[in-house]
Amino acid sequence: MRSRGHRATVHPGAWWLWSLSLGTAATRTTNPLLLALLIAVSAYVVATCRPADASWSRSYGAFVRLALAVLLVRLAFAIALGSPIPGTHVIVTLPEVPLPHWAQGIRLGGRVTAEGLLFALYDGLKLAALLICVGAANALAGPTRLLKSLPGALYETGVAVVVALTFAPNLIADVQRLRAARRLRGRPDKGIRGLLHVGLPVLEGALERSVALAAAMDARGYGRTAAVPSPVRRTTAALTLGGLLGVCAGTYGLLTAEGGTYGIPVLLAGLAAALGGLWLGGRRTPRTRYRPDRWDLRACLVAGSGAAVAVLLTLAASADPAALHPGVVPLVAPTLPLRAAAAVLLGLLPAFLAPAPALAPAHKESS
Template sequence: MPEGHTSTPFHGWVWLTWMTTILLCVSLTRNPLYLVVVWLCVAIVHAAGGMGELAGGNTPFPFWLSLLVILVGAVFNALTVHVGERIIFVLPGNLPFLSGRVTWEAVVYGATNGIALSVILLAFWVFNRNVAISSFLRMLPRAFHSVAIVASIAITFVPLLQRELEQIQEAQVIRGNDLSGFRNKLALLLPLLISSLEHAFQLAEVMTARGFLKSSELTHAAIWRGAFLGGFGLMLGGWLSRFWGLPGWAANLLFVAALAIFGIVFLVESRQVHFTVYRSTRFRLRDALAMSGPVLLAVFFVFHRFVFGEQLLDYTPYPVLTRPPFKPLVACLLLGILNPFLVTLFQSHDSVS
């Protein structure tokens, strides 16, 4: 494929499911061994992009960032959480938050959180590189069209700001600022803020000139907001009714009424937003195959957490550091994250043969 051309090997829903499953895994387990497996799977999918197996892998993820996040997580937790029995050393004195024993348990827990955060960063990076903004916009329901446009603006702003920051850094250096210390680096913030605001203003002008700010949409937005507030009011009433001693059916009635309002507003709003979809991507068999692994994993994690409890996935190094459990079945299911890579790999082999 020629350089600079777009490609969409998988349907947007595949990547959305993939991303959601990873977030689910990260939020439901703190077992460092499983998290490392997840991190490796995501890294392989990302690297596959770099090898040309998947779209958009041309900008490599800065892997040093993962190490930094893990390191910062471990050090921060070790210095601020003085729990655990395997003591490394004791910080003397009365330093607020810092003084006390520094334990291996706290180091491991902090590093585990760091791995989880690193997985999220890496997964978002892969998602961003593989899902075109237009696909993202088209995945969202009509009622959220204006929200989608705002999201797309935010996404397009990121590379723009990155370029702006590079320009400002350069401008500072050619005016004699060596940017060595923290104070010198602060000089980048104000110009970045000024140019961001200027860009925002220009973009708003462009959007207005293109006719995106129409009075009818504004009216709908007001109705939308009003109805939403009403719905939330009913929900809040339902929740508070328990404290007032009202019967359970009354609370449930309020909840159902709130949901009904949300549903009606959603439908009405969807009908009033007029736009067409130019390129609706077909959901193919390969999309289903790529999606199957993450879906199976998500179902397993949710099922286990809410049906069988927490034994299989949970781990905590406190109060005494022990070896985290490692079930091969869970590890095999985690490999489902690799599905987009595997499907592309087998397909490219088929096409070559």
């Protein structure tokens, strides 16, 4: 019998929608227990679903380290510059630097309270969770596959975005490769000396990739446009501009109490007009796709699970703000709201729907 090949992969747009939805859910709460649960959900899905043979799939650890650095910087600022939160539990009193009168409201040093540190921890953990969710998207969806799925009108913008998104994964892969090569040669790969010897080859490799990318884009006719009749161009501009104005007006209506009746219809009409303009604008960029990714039922379920987490946490933040935004004055331990936690666990659905594609076998067995 012949062994099975690669499994069908999930559409990259579904992974990005899932990750950004988890990031949106992270901005709806400062409860450290819910934020830790969101981070755990994203980590489990990445460990289960990311392909093991792709260089860009190993960028998740770098985003985790970046999130940890952001959290530490936020705590350091709270210690050095103080916190607006009043507190009575003093941990340490630092020497305070006197400042001129025009710098009132700012202090350097002084009392460091447990309430101020806890407030900084909650605030920094929210930003750290958002960064980790974005890192999950980079580890699960290949940027080049995502570029293939963009409409033709956004192709040139998408190329710039993809080049920016692939910078971090390629940089991490280069650093790991050069450090491994230095270890094999018995040379130091850590500290200031190792950093200096690794930094120059990494920059050289980045320059070579940029030149190779420019040559490949030029060979493939990047920037070439097709002749489009004038009425189609005017219709495209009108639909795109009118759609964007409609999206802005509809969003404003949803955010204000007076515009609750017209907000959703105007927003939907604006989105429809903008999508129509993008579809017509794609006629100026003739492109062909080799084996395009299909948006199937699994992609809908993956994106829908993330959207459900974002919607349910937004509703929970409106229904029970005290549980999703625990206070620090008085100093009490945060509690885990069970309904919000169950909503976060919906984000685990992709781990069961879209496991990592199996590696191609080295040999095919014949019956």
